[in-house]
Amino acid sequence: MNTILDFLNGGLTHAGWLGKLIYFFVVTQLTIFAVTLYLHRSQTHRGVDFHPVLAHWFRFWSWMSTGMITKEWVAIHRKHHAKCETDEDPHSPKFFGINTVLWKGVDLYRVASTDTTAIEKYGLGTPNDWIERHVYSRSAYAGPTLMFVTNILLFGIWGVAISALQMIWIPFWAAGVVNGIGHWWGYRNFETADMATNLTPWGFFIGGEELHNNHHAFPSSAKFALRRFEFDIGWAAIRLFEMLGLAKVLRVAPSLDVRPNVQLPDAETLKALLSHKFEVMTDYFRGVIAPTLREEATNAGNGIAAIPRRLRRALGNGGRWLDNASRERMAALVEHRPTLRTVCDFRARLATVLERNSGGAEAMLHSLTEWCREAEATGIHALAEFSARLRGYALSPARA
Ligand SMILES: [Zn+2]
Ligand SMILES: [Zn+2]
Secondary structure, three states, X not given: OHHHHHHHHHOOOOOOHHHHHHHHHHHHHHHHXXXXXXXXXXXXXXXXXXXXXXXXXXXXXXXXXXXXXXXXXXXXXXXXXXXXXXXXXXXXXXXHOXXXXXXXXXXXXXXXXXXXXXXXXXXXXXXXXHHHXXXXXXXXXXXXXXXXXXXXHXXXXXXXXXXXXXXXXXXXXXXXXXXXXXXXXXXXXXXXOOOOOEOOXXXXXXXXXXEHHHHHHXXXXXXXXXXXXXXXXXXXXXXXXXXXXXXXXXXXXXXXXEOOOOOOOOHHHHXXXXXXXXXXXHHHHHHHHHXXXXXXXXXXXXXXXXXXXXXXXXXXXXXXXXXXXXXXHHHHHHHOOHHHHHHHHHHHHHHHHHHOOOOHHHHHHHHHHHHHHHHHXXXXXXXXXXXXXXXXXXXXXXXX
């Protein structure tokens, strides 16, 4: 009797609170990695291939800790990319409302998984070996049951609570937060046709899935962090597996490259500018606006510090986030500085060229060529230099 009570109280480990907490975070993080690395980046988008042993471990672990079937997960997610923000999107906050996607993401997933036609159509190429047919797909519930038994063995009665938390935790973060908030709130690097957002620049907690706007811009890229200040822990793991010979990266998003001596902007320039709009505008601020500001401040004899930092920054986006009073101050600042005014006007014009999607590629290219020609005719050195660089912008794969 005592032995049984003793077992129920602490299982085989008799771990304290800290031990249980560490265990919980380790197992849930392993699940997050299995989802982002295996189900998402490898199986769904084919951005990376894992060594069969590691791939199988991920498959086993996602079965054991969530009971999700690879084919279903892949199909539902591919359909999300294919039908993003339409009424056929399995989990668009635009259609279902943010609360439904955030809190009831699992229900949406379950409904989507009953659509066998879509599962067959979008789930092509997923594992269909003996163990998949006889164990993982056939007895999806056996996985979480095995997890439950393991938890009880390790922690006694506490294993029940740990299992319950596990079953809430993963769906909430993976389905609710990524699919919900990741299409609803955050910042955007890329003007993708959907509403995908990056939640935080540091994808640390949800395996890098935080960078959901980047992911929608380059779905088959194994790497989600695309700006210098961004971090993707999933990519760090892939690099580690690669070093150990356990992973092969198949695709990485192209980065912005500059071809020397390109006389006129071409289709390649346009493609690069459109996919890296945000970076182009940042380049413009650093390469044109900031040096102009410094030069004008020096000429006026009162240094750059005389202009508040917030106003200086705002010049980079046309004062988009300023309140009215500050915007007026910004206008006054520009008013008496003709060179600064010119470079700010050119910034606004460039932004318009890149945002106007209606005229098609040819019209856009035409406006861009005009922009370059006029920019170089201003006689403003920094502007002309930027224009020459811009003509040569191209996409280059960050790695093979
Ligand atoms: Zn999405
Ligand atoms: Zn995806």
